């Protein structure tokens with residue numbers, strides 16, 4: 001007696017080797033039937049004995065714990081029902097997707113080279129021995145090479161390379177690891193590399209020699225532009241201070257930390273502490289930059305990350321990286337995104353030669369075009385698990401899934417800083433890769449082009465457009481310019497909280513604690529340290545930090561004397577000596593004070609980000625944010641470990657909201673400064689104050705609203721100390737904590753929150 005089951009699986013199941021896996025599994029268990037991709041996911045029909053069919057289902061349920069499970073495949077949901085037996089069925093087949101109707105999308109994220117491909121690349125008997133573009137269904141480029149859908153070779157930048165017989169045989173064999181791996185290639189039929197001088201003249205066209213020469217130049221302290229998966233990197237020897245400084249000078253990148261690359265965890269371990277979860281992230285298919293705590297006295301050039309106690313490391317993630325690092329003498333390289341100041345990452349050969357000829361001494365290039373520039377993603381470890389800071393290569397366009405289907409198609413414009421945008425359809429929120437700061441006109445062009453590209457890739461025709469509340473945000477204006485559509489404006493910090501709820505697909509009310517830079521509030525003030533009672537349907541402002549005047553609008557986020565003077569203007573005592581130590585230019589100080597007094601270009605704010613800037617300046621750690629969050633990052637790095645003391649937290653009821661009064665903290669801090677307490681202790685006490693303030697809000701909110709779940713969000717939660725300690729103490733106080741893992745806590749997550757709120761509104 002045979003039974004037949006129809007099983008529909010959803011999640012990351014297309015373009016990841018799911019169908020060949022199902023085929024092999026069915027074959028092993030002697031089942032007949034079929035597997036195909038459709039718009040819902042993967043549809044499987046299996047027929048066989050009761051016990052074999054139930055074994056099949058159990059194996060799928062086990063997921064990743066199966067030894068031969070495709071590494072990129074993730075099942076989010078699985079539905080199974082019994083169908084009538086088809087008598088006489090003899091085989092199991094991979095069927096074609098049902099043609100017209102709704103276009104399906106198989107586009108997944110790019111993935112680091114897998115161990116099998118690496119082994120083949122290092123095997124002298126393999127026909128892809130030392131081939132810099134080896135890949136398979138489990139690894140290699142995806143999103144970065146797709147021109148349009150469906151995801152077939154002819155719609156990728158591999159279209160011009162005609163597969164040779166050997167590659168083609170693997171591509172068409174369902175039992176092969178390269179079955180339907182669109183970028184499959186070999187030295188005979190695929191892309192190749194060469195080394196060029198800054199004029200574009202090819203110095204070396206032999207693959208092995210080009211790699212050897214690149215390594216040689218790096219050892220000599222030269223700067224190389226190296227084309228990767230999502231764009232170009234600029235590379236130098238990370239232990240050569242002169243070379244790193246030369247790169248800084250030529251790139252005019254003041255102090256922003258450089259990312260580093262090494263071949264293995266063992267190599268990294270000498271320079272930074274690699275915890276178990278960090279190690280898993282470094283070697284994951286996503287292969288992000290992981291922020292790790294520096295060890296003392298490392299040989300890494302100080303200019304790599306001046307003033308910070310962390311280094312951002314990634315492991316080689318393309319075959320070319322592996323070949324380069326296998327050359328003797330290459331240990332740790334700076335691998336920083338090749339772009340000019342805040343412009344988009346460079347991914348085109350001609351553009352690289354044009355823009356980087358004054359920076360790079362030579363160019364290691366190839367002829368596999370990059371269609372989508374995607375920066376390296378950045379993560380850190382919070383409470384033992386991944387938390388994204390920049391979501392791009394390896395993660396995009398992986399969707400965030402929603403339990404209930406979204407009734408209308410949505411476009412959410414995001415925020416202006418660290419922009420990402422979000423599209424929503426079916427049960428998916430598709431968040432774009434990191435776009436950047438829209439102020440730069442080239443980034444803005446990149447933004448509008450990316451929206452068009454992603455819309456076509458996922459066949460989305462938005463019916464609802466969502467933006468921030470801020471009328472002068474470029475993203476708001478863009479959303480509004482798309483005529484003929486409903487537009488919804490969402491308050492910035494509600495969107496921050498909503499993005500947490502979307503990530504967890506959580507629909508109840510929560511206590512939303514937001515520690516952020518700035519966002520326009522519903523009262524016209526600039527909010528930034530907020531306690532909201534929020535769901536995806538509504539929010540109320542339960543509490544916030546007491547407002548202080550912030551002179552100078554946008555300039556205030558770079559120039560810390562502005563929040564310092566704004567904050568100090570609310571104290572009864574004056575601290576002239578401290579102000580003079582921070583800014584000796586008394587005329588400038590006078591001018592800003594007048595600005596505050598006369599309320600010229602001065603806003604009221606509860607910004608936690610600006611408070612962090614001001615405290616860093618008071619502690620003598622600097623006065624300017626040369627790159628975003630430089631001062632808060634330096635302040636965090638200064639913390640003396642093991643200090644439990646905190647400045648006094650006072651939260652008082654005012655009208656219908658609760659206010660966190662920073663003034664007592666500030667006075668204590670200034671007195672500590674006057675009496676010569678160390679920077680490390682003051683920084684710890686300040687951070688502990690911020691944590692205690694968050695807990696204080698949560699406890700008050702729980703008492704009044706009887707809610708036990710807290711959602712944390714906002715850019716200040718990229719502060720590792722603050723995030724870890726707040727989560728720990730909330731848990732100790734009996735709260736259930738939702739913390740962002742797969743989407744950044746900073747403004748890179750705003751678009752997801754906006755889209756989730758709009759999705760909730762669609763009835």
Ligand SMILES: [Zn+2]
Pocket residue numbers: 113114115116117118134135136137138139140
């Ligand atoms: Zn592979």
Ligand SMILES: [Zn+2]
Pocket residue numbers: 163164165166167168185186187188189190
């Ligand atoms: Zn070939």
Ligand SMILES: [Zn+2]
Pocket residue numbers: 492496516517518519714715746747
């Ligand atoms: Zn924000």
